[in-house]
Amino acid sequence: MTERLLVPFDGSPLAERALERVAEKHSDAHVTLLYVVDPVGVVYEAEARGLPDAETWHERATDEAEETLADAAATLADAGCEVETAVETGRPSREILAAVEDRDIDHVVMGSHGRSGVSRLLLGSTAERVLRRSPVPVTIVR
Structure with a gap:
């Protein structure tokens, strides 16, 4: 049976x-790459770039997420993995844990922190929440 991995x-x-x-390590796995658009993170980024247009911020964030995932998916496909991508909006830890349940995931592999600055602190706590609450094994990469 093919292992089903989730990679936030x-x-x-x-x-x-x-x-x-x-x-x-998992070139024969089925991998779901998940990008979570965090509305709270958008506020912090908006301070640096100027406030986003309330009607288009989600569209822009989703487009950026899809571009980011496309490059990552190509890397995994080249390694032999079967890959699918997903973009969700919400609190990252909640969306990751929901994906584990909804997609019948066997194993989560994720970085210990995400982006820099305040977002890094939030995403660091995301890894901790996922590690503590996941019903499947979680590998944290540093």
């Missing part, structure tokens, strides 16, 4: 390392 992926350096680990 945001394009950060540690997410890239998690991706590399999956490509090296």
Whole structure:
């Protein structure tokens, strides 16, 4: 039976390392790459870039997520993995844990932190929440 992996992926350096680990160690797996658009994170990024247009921020964030996932999916496909991608919006830990249940995942592989700054603190706590609450094994890549 093919192992079903979930890789939460945001394009950060540690997410890239998690991706590399999956490509090296799980090349025969079915992998779901999940990008979670966090509305709270958008507020922090908006301060640096200027406030986003309330009607288009989600569309822009989703487009960026899909581009990020496309590159990651190509890397895994080249390694021999069967890959699907998903973009969800919400609190990252909740969306990751929901994906574990909804997609019948066997194993989660994720980076210990995501993006830098305040988002890094939030995503660091995301890894901890997933590790503590996941009903399946979780590998945290540093």
